[in-house]
Amino acid sequence: MTNTPEPAAGSPDKEPAGPEPATTGQAPRSHRDPEQGETFLRAFLGNLWSANTVMVTLLAVVLALVIGAILIIVSDPDVLAAYGYFFAAPGQALSDSWAVVSDAYANLLKGSIVDPDVVRGAMDGTNSWEQVFYPISETLTYAVPLVFTGLAVAIAFRGGLFNIGGQGQAILGAIGAGLVGFLLPLPPVLHVLVALLGALLAGALFGYVPGVLKARTGAHEVITTIMLNYVALFFLSWLIVQKGIQDPARSDAISKPIDSNAHLTNFGSALRANIGVLIAIAVTWAIAWLLNRSTLGFELRAVGGNPDAARTAGMSVGRTYTFVMALSGGLAGLGGSMMVLGTAYNLTVQVVGQIGFNGILVALLGRAKPWGVALGALLFGALQSGGNRMQSYSGISVELVTVLQALIVIFIAAPALVKTIFRLRAARASRLETSMAKGW
Amino acid sequence: MSTVTADTLATVAPERGFWTRERTIGTVLLALGAIAAVLFGSLANAQSARFTLSEDAAGAALSVNGVLGAIVFGVIAAGAGATLLAGVDKRWFGLLLGVGLVGLVVSFLCWQISSARPGLNYLPLVDVARGTFNLALPLIFGALGGVLCERSGVINVAIEGQLLMGAFSGALIGTIAASAWIGLLGAALGGLLISAILAFLAIRYLVDQVVLGIVLNLLAVGLTGFLYERLMQTNQPGYNQPPRFPEWQIPLLHKIPVIGPVLFHANIFLYLALGLVILIQFGLFYTRWGLRTRSVGEHPTAADTVGVRVRGVRYRNVLLGGVVAGIGGAFYTLALVSQFTKNMIGGKGFIALAAMIFGRWSPTGALLAALFFGFADKLATFLGSIGSDIPSQFLAMVPYLATILAVAGLVGRVRAPAADGKPYVKG
Numbered sequence: 001m002t003n004t005p006e007p008a009a010g011s012p013d014k015e016p017a018g019p020e021p022a023t024t025g026q027a028p029r030s031h032r033d034p035e036q037g038e039t040f041l042r043a044f045l046g047n048l049w050s051a052n053t054v055m056v057t058l059l060a061v062v063l064a065l066v067i068g069a070i071l072i073i074v075s076d077p078d079v080l081a082a083y084g085y086f087f088a089a090p091g092q093a094l095s096d097s098w099a100v101v102s103d104a105y106a107n108l109l110k111g112s113i114v115d116p117d118v119v120r121g122a123m124d125g126t127n128s129w130e131q132v133f134y135p136i137s138e139t140l141t142y143a144v145p146l147v148f149t150g151l152a153v154a155i156a157f158r159g160g161l162f163n164i165g166g167q168g169q170a171i172l173g174a175i176g177a178g179l180v181g182f183l184l185p186l187p188p189v190l191h192v193l194v195a196l197l198g199a200l201l202a203g204a205l206f207g208y209v210p211g212v213l214k215a216r217t218g219a220h221e222v223i224t225t226i227m228l229n230y231v232a233l234f235f236l237s238w239l240i241v242q243k244g245i246q247d248p249a250r251s252d253a254i255s256k257p258i259d260s261n262a263h264l265t266n267f268g269s270a271l272r273a274n275i276g277v278l279i280a281i282a283v284t285w286a287i288a289w290l291l292n293r294s295t296l297g298f299e300l301r302a303v304g305g306n307p308d309a310a311r312t313a314g315m316s317v318g319r320t321y322t323f324v325m326a327l328s329g330g331l332a333g334l335g336g337s338m339m340v341l342g343t344a345y346n347l348t349v350q351v352v353g354q355i356g357f358n359g360i361l362v363a364l365l366g367r368a369k370p371w372g373v374a375l376g377a378l379l380f381g382a383l384q385s386g387g388n389r390m391q392s393y394s395g396i397s398v399e400l401v402t403v404l405q406a407l408i409v410i411f412i413a414a415p416a417l418v419k420t421i422f423r424l425r426a427a428r429a430s431r432l433e434t435s436m437a438k439g440w
Numbered sequence: 441m442s443t444v445t446a447d448t449l450a451t452v453a454p455e456r457g458f459w460t461r462e463r464t465i466g467t468v469l470l471a472l473g474a475i476a477a478v479l480f481g482s483l484a485n486a487q488s489a490r491f492t493l494s495e496d497a498a499g500a501a502l503s504v505n506g507v508l509g510a511i512v513f514g515v516i517a518a519g520a521g522a523t524l525l526a527g528v529d530k531r532w533f534g535l536l537l538g539v540g541l542v543g544l545v546v547s548f549l550c551w552q553i554s555s556a557r558p559g560l561n562y563l564p565l566v567d568v569a570r571g572t573f574n575l576a577l578p579l580i581f582g583a584l585g586g587v588l589c590e591r592s593g594v595i596n597v598a599i600e601g602q603l604l605m606g607a608f609s610g611a612l613i614g615t616i617a618a619s620a621w622i623g624l625l626g627a628a629l630g631g632l633l634i635s636a637i638l639a640f641l642a643i644r645y646l647v648d649q650v651v652l653g654i655v656l657n658l659l660a661v662g663l664t665g666f667l668y669e670r671l672m673q674t675n676q677p678g679y680n681q682p683p684r685f686p687e688w689q690i691p692l693l694h695k696i697p698v699i700g701p702v703l704f705h706a707n708i709f710l711y712l713a714l715g716l717v718i719l720i721q722f723g724l725f726y727t728r729w730g731l732r733t734r735s736v737g738e739h740p741t742a743a744d745t746v747g748v749r750v751r752g753v754r755y756r757n758v759l760l761g762g763v764v765a766g767i768g769g770a771f772y773t774l775a776l777v778s779q780f781t782k783n784m785i786g787g788k789g790f791i792a793l794a795a796m797i798f799g800r801w802s803p804t805g806a807l808l809a810a811l812f813f814g815f816a817d818k819l820a821t822f823l824g825s826i827g828s829d830i831p832s833q834f835l836a837m838v839p840y841l842a843t844i845l846a847v848a849g850l851v852g853r854v855r856a857p858a859a860d861g862k863p864y865v866k867g
Contacts, residue, residue: 071663071666071667075666075667075670075671076670077674162650162651164650164654213844213848217848217849218849219844219847219848219849220847220856222597222650223797223843223844223847224844224847224848226597226790226793226794227790227794227840227841227843227844228840228844229790230787230790230791230836230837230840231837231840231841234833234834234836234837235833235837237833238831238833238834357654357658360651360654361654361655361658364651396670397665397666397669397670399661399662399663399665399666399668399669400662400666401662402658402659402661402662402665402666403659403662403663403666404662405658405662406655406656406658406659406662407659409651409655410637410641410652410655410656410659413641413647413648413651413652413655414641414645414647416645416646417641417645
């Protein structure tokens with residue numbers, strides 16, 4: 001049968017969609033061909049348990065959570081002690097393990113989506129409704145910069161390049177946004193726009209360099225972008241202690257605060273989520289359009305698919321490489337600006353955190369497709385925000401989230417491994433291989 | 441202007457008419473030497489610049505007038521460049537390049553030291569040399585780990601993770617066993633763990649190796665950070681107080697000025713590093729193992745045809761690479777400081793990667809590159825201590841910028857093993 005449940009994820013060039021819709025979008029499709037009846041149901045269940053994008057992603061998350069749980073148990077001295085007399089009282093060890101793990105993961109959920117206690121409180125009137133949205137707001141706050149850096153990596157992927165320089169480009173973007181933010185006196189709306197433009201240009205410049213080096217000299221972009229990450233970091237750490245940049249009231253390495261005109265407007269007084277969310281959605285849409293509907297996007301994908309064929313067809317591979325890297329850098333730069341204009345409000349050495357490196361993971365998670373990247377960023381944002389609560393309520397270090405994120409991406413990058421572990425059937429549309437395996 | 445891609449450049453012969461690599465570099469050296477002589481000479485102070493043969497201001501010293509030194513050494517560098525430009529036999533290339541670079545650095549130092557406040561106008565050679573080695577040691581181990589992997593065709597971006605895991609497990613196991621030697625073994629196992637995941641997924645499941653490296657670095661950061669907070673922070677004496685390796689003093693030899701205290705009064709890691717460089721250099725180019733490794737990294741199909749087990753060789757080399765890098769990580773926790781702290785490698789793994797690339801994927805090249813990067817790092821701290829105007833951050837960029845210039849072919853050309861990063865599928 002041609003109507004597999006997975007066309008959305010399998011061929012996103014026609015309909016950019018993340019992994020999610022496949023399961024929910026199942027019901028209407030079954031009505032379309034009711035005459036198939038039982039055979040359809042069987043085929044559907046069979047396909048469900050095959051190595052398709054959604055299933056592999058889901059199982060990767062499950063596997064990561066299981067390994068995370070093991071880590072929580074083996075690093076807890078009390079629970080380990082219970083395992084010491086496991087054969088005397090196996091129930092004790094198991095229930096202790098269950099208690100500590102379920103408490104941690106419950107807080108992971110409460111910190112990222114919703115806390116039932118707060119909802120009850122809002123109904124009683126003991127706390128405001130705004131607090132109910134706090135976890136979601138945190139999730140979105142962490143997700144927004146990752147959408148940009150993820151898109152940056154994804155678009156380079158599609159053009160056949162591996163941009164590891166998201167971190168450096170995001171730093172440059174943060175610098176661009178920050179400098180505009182506290183050096184230029186501009187009216188409210190315009191200030192934000194100019195600051196975003198500054199971030200875009202600064203990031204694009206830093207992406208252009210490896211792009212042009214690749215096009216002109218063949219220097220491998222993986223090497224040059226890794227190196228440029230550190231160049232950017234040292235440049236930032238130099239910049240923020242210069243006169244006119246450093247906050248005169250502070251002795252540590254921190255810049256002046258950016259003008260309040262350049263802040264991204266928050267959704268609520270106690271919420272950190274801001275209009276960056278809307279910008280992220282708009283940019284995701286724009287990149288999806290660019291990739292799948294425009295001539296430029298076609299050229300980009302053609303070069304990424306087979307540079308020799310693209311060259312034969314009359315496209316300039318070098319120019320496309322340069323363009324892709326500049327665009328990618330600009331996107332990562334915007335990601336950096338979200339941190340400065342949306343949450344941090346000044347420049348420090350750590351201002352962009354790890355968003356550049358996490359962007360690579362998010363891009364892999366989203367299979368280098370724009371809406372997939374957005375969903376991947378949402379998952380990472382949720383893990384981060386839930387991890388913070390897990391740390392303060394359950395006493396489980398937020399570093400566990402880094403482990404979970406890395407594990408999820410390892411399993412996603414090796415779908416064949418997940419397939420073997422769960423004995424999944426082979427998927428029909430096997431576009432699972434994220435592997436590019438090109439070498440330096 | 442038409443663009444040139446990697447493929448077309450690779451087919452261009454290194455001899456480009458008059459402008460050979462030697463002549464290009466000679467021109468650059470000549471120009472830089474001239475600039476150094478004029479610029480540093482005019483900026484330098486007439487105060488003397490002292491290079492003391494000890495760890496501080498005391499003792500015998502080589503002293504030179506700042507202005508004179510800056511000019512003379514600049515001219516020496518320019519002279520080396522001019523000789524290269526004039527065209528000499530190729531075997532003199534390395535020597536002349538070395539003379540030119542040292543001339544540039546000394547000219548720069550004469551300017552900087554003579555401009556320092558009176559009383560601070562000295563450079564303690566022993567201290568600088570020892571600092572250089574200390575900063576270079578993890579880079580040497582990391583770069584050697586990278587060379588072992590990449591010569592057999594598996595990209596190793598996970599050096600950072602291997603160093604970090606080595607440092608962590610070295611501290612953990614060293615503390616539990618209360619023995620630095622067992623800690624060293626534990627560090628090797630830590631590096632091996634990261635390498636095993638890399639090898640398994642890259643060779644068996646054909647996962648993109650750069651992606652894998654990045655993710656493994658993150659995994660190492662998360663895993664060590666998580667266990668550090670759960671175990672080490674709560675019970676410092678029980679899990680995070682490893683014994684340290686003592687400094688060995690080799691009789692007689694340690695009395696040689698400068699070289700003695702640096703090379704013959706050191707801990708095991710220095711000797712391990714130098715030994716491994718020699719061992720791997722010899723192994724790679726003069727043994728059956730080395731020939732097989734290189735053939736698998738350059739042309740796996742051909743190697744397979746003559747009966748070399750491509751995947752087997754790769755597994756072995758990647759695992760070995762992890763062991764070497766893991767031991768390098770232990771340098772932090774079993775020699776430098778005797779405890780693990782969160783994310784203590786802090787990007788050194790990526791400088792090690794740069795050293796490997798800059799050293800053209802060869803052990804001796806990696807050693808020289810690591811020493812150069814270590815020296816740049818040490819110089820940044822030294823200049824900071826004498827109150828120089830040169831921002832330390834720009835010196836810290838030197839390794840990365842040098843690597844970019846190297847891969848862009850602006851100074852010579854570096855080339856990775858041909859099959860580096862390409863999984864081998866039989867048939």
